Amino acid sequence: MTLSQDHLPIKAPLSGASYSAVELAPENDRVWMLEQRELPDHERYLEMTDVATIEAGIRDMVVRGAPAIGIAAAYGMVLAAGACRQGDQAYLRALQDAGALLKGARPTAVNLAWAIDEMLALAAKHASADPASRVEQMASRARDIHRADVEACRTMGKLGAERVPDGATILTHCNAGALATGGYGTALGVIRAAHEAGKKVKVLADETRPYLQGARLTSWELHRDGIPVEVITDNMAAHFFQRGEISLAVVGSDRIARNGDVANKIGTYGVACLARLHDRPFYVAAPWSTVDMKCASGEAIPIEQRASREVTVIAGKSFAPDGVNARYPGFDVTPARLVSAIFTERGAVDPVCEDSMQRLAR
Amino acid sequence: MTLSQDHLPIKAPLSGASYSAVELAPENDRVWMLEQRELPDHERYLEMTDVATIEAGIRDMVVRGAPAIGIAAAYGMVLAAGACRQGDQAYLRALQDAGALLKGARPTAVNLAWAIDEMLALAAKHASADPASRVEQMASRARDIHRADVEACRTMGKLGAERVPDGATILTHCNAGALATGGYGTALGVIRAAHEAGKKVKVLADETRPYLQGARLTSWELHRDGIPVEVITDNMAAHFFQRGEISLAVVGSDRIARNGDVANKIGTYGVACLARLHDRPFYVAAPWSTVDMKCASGEAIPIEQRASREVTVIAGKSFAPDGVNARYPGFDVTPARLVSAIFTERGAVDPVCEDSMQRLAR
Numbered sequence: 001m002t003l004s005q006d007h008l009p010i011k012a013p014l015s016g017a018s019y020s021a022v023e024l025a026p027e028n029d030r031v032w033m034l035e036q037r038e039l040p041d042h043e044r045y046l047e048m049t050d051v052a053t054i055e056a057g058i059r060d061m062v063v064r065g066a067p068a069i070g071i072a073a074a075y076g077m078v079l080a081a082g083a084c085r086q087g088d089q090a091y092l093r094a095l096q097d098a099g100a101l102l103k104g105a106r107p108t109a110v111n112l113a114w115a116i117d118e119m120l121a122l123a124a125k126h127a128s129a130d131p132a133s134r135v136e137q138m139a140s141r142a143r144d145i146h147r148a149d150v151e152a153c154r155t156m157g158k159l160g161a162e163r164v165p166d167g168a169t170i171l172t173h174c175n176a177g178a179l180a181t182g183g184y185g186t187a188l189g190v191i192r193a194a195h196e197a198g199k200k201v202k203v204l205a206d207e208t209r210p211y212l213q214g215a216r217l218t219s220w221e222l223h224r225d226g227i228p229v230e231v232i233t234d235n236m237a238a239h240f241f242q243r244g245e246i247s248l249a250v251v252g253s254d255r256i257a258r259n260g261d262v263a264n265k266i267g268t269y270g271v272a273c274l275a276r277l278h279d280r281p282f283y284v285a286a287p288w289s290t291v292d293m294k295c296a297s298g299e300a301i302p303i304e305q306r307a308s309r310e311v312t313v314i315a316g317k318s319f320a321p322d323g324v325n326a327r328y329p330g331f332d333v334t335p336a337r338l339v340s341a342i343f344t345e346r347g348a349v350d351p352v353c354e355d356s357m358q359r360l361a362r
Numbered sequence: 363m364t365l366s367q368d369h370l371p372i373k374a375p376l377s378g379a380s381y382s383a384v385e386l387a388p389e390n391d392r393v394w395m396l397e398q399r400e401l402p403d404h405e406r407y408l409e410m411t412d413v414a415t416i417e418a419g420i421r422d423m424v425v426r427g428a429p430a431i432g433i434a435a436a437y438g439m440v441l442a443a444g445a446c447r448q449g450d451q452a453y454l455r456a457l458q459d460a461g462a463l464l465k466g467a468r469p470t471a472v473n474l475a476w477a478i479d480e481m482l483a484l485a486a487k488h489a490s491a492d493p494a495s496r497v498e499q500m501a502s503r504a505r506d507i508h509r510a511d512v513e514a515c516r517t518m519g520k521l522g523a524e525r526v527p528d529g530a531t532i533l534t535h536c537n538a539g540a541l542a543t544g545g546y547g548t549a550l551g552v553i554r555a556a557h558e559a560g561k562k563v564k565v566l567a568d569e570t571r572p573y574l575q576g577a578r579l580t581s582w583e584l585h586r587d588g589i590p591v592e593v594i595t596d597n598m599a600a601h602f603f604q605r606g607e608i609s610l611a612v613v614g615s616d617r618i619a620r621n622g623d624v625a626n627k628i629g630t631y632g633v634a635c636l637a638r639l640h641d642r643p644f645y646v647a648a649p650w651s652t653v654d655m656k657c658a659s660g661e662a663i664p665i666e667q668r669a670s671r672e673v674t675v676i677a678g679k680s681f682a683p684d685g686v687n688a689r690y691p692g693f694d695v696t697p698a699r700l701v702s703a704i705f706t707e708r709g710a711v712d713p714v715c716e717d718s719m720q721r722l723a724r
Contacts, residue, residue: 219686231674
């Protein structure tokens, strides 16, 4: 992972943009991962050649965003397949180990586990084929997952854009954009689609402490696309709701339970509370791979607890006194009753309840 | 203002603690102001000898917190009095100019204007006295304002502490502590009084972006007093309310309108919304000097708009891309209906409405 470069070294990235959170090299032996922790200062791509490095990249949030880490994990499985030239039993064991490693990187997003299970299902089918063919097939499946994600984003984006009035000011939290997905974005896909449809929209981006995805990533993406965006601190959203400046809120998701409860970046639940209290719609956009039909409700979704110093240290400087700790639940759960609609590539979940979820699950 | 030192150079500071936001030198010719922007890294006091420097200290937030800037302004008026050895007309003009300068430093907190008007009223009475006597009287009045503020904090603290259950977890926003007042604190005064009364309390301190008063100042004060405190990002409060971890919220205020609407640090209104939605009390603690009976409702309170870069730049590093701006309303207004009670040195405003306010105003 020592190699890095300033521009995406892929001629036609599957993301469909001039940048991408993660891409597989044409030779299927390397993955390029955008170092998102350095955005917006530097657009730098890390080259990764083994599954352990991919796992570290997911865990340490070089790449983040539920769909993007799912795709990164799928590409990690391609590298794991390439690293094994042994027979079927050893091959399957190696891939299961790689899958277990990757699944442990981050617990909340279900897309990660989903993508690995897809790759393992394929591996089980072709385990006795020759090594070169196995890698070829794994790479093809991983690219399909990537392509399908971008396609899903475009579909849900169009669906969501129908609910965006012309002239809307849209609040979003965290980054559910091209950087968080295969490309185009979920929540930002809705905003992009509204913009592409000729609607005049502007965005208030919650800065999203502590990782500042909103200030660093969402504003970077939208500004690049020429969509007006202003950053606000997370605690300002209530004030702008109160003043009637926000037309609607739209966010992504890391896991959606069968009853429509939505896990997403910490702070999302607060946005949903404020939207309800001020009678504004609160929308979620996510690919179906984010839905966990085995999960009955939000209570069953594991909430990742991250380190205190990720809150107290900013730009290398500690802002809390020695001896004082911070809490850092990485995610929260918004109950289905606060969600106006969920946009997926299979259609809109509206009203958000188990019946609607089951209808699309079939 | 070049001089500075590591410890408060006053033997018996009026704050009653080993530190103080602002103190007047015994000789009445200098003011010591704690450089709060450097906390918790450095406890450093700036020496100020003229009113222009005091004004800059207020404007640039060396000192902040409505009662503390009121006291700093009163001390600034002492320096202005000391700088003028002319007759009564010139003296009054000089003090009126100094008052106008100081009032312009920050628009939202009413304590600033209140303290200056108190000092100007005294100046009008003694304008024809000799210069030394004028300074003596101004200093004495300013110290009375300071002493009365600390006394008020202790009184409202006891009053508020009655509503704090043993074992409570208390959410607070910004810093309404000794550092924001003459000493002891308003919201933190309530917490201190509950702690001193032997109640087991712990505090969740909103970090309070963008200035991070919670992470830097509130946690510093409470940790120093041995009161358990954890820092959270502002967007986590909703999650901890949802989990039932928060018993009540208490905050300070920069201006309270006649109808009980409360202006306070940006983000306060969101806390009040969440407290109401989760059926937890939301309290405000403030000295009566924060009440503006001339102001009919929150709509009439001017909201300071600060610079974009105070949001986007942290520890000298910009976190937003070039060309992207941030919004920064410094304050928001919480409507009276969301406030469970206001604790003042004159008693509790409960229910929070114009009738209750008028009763205490008499």
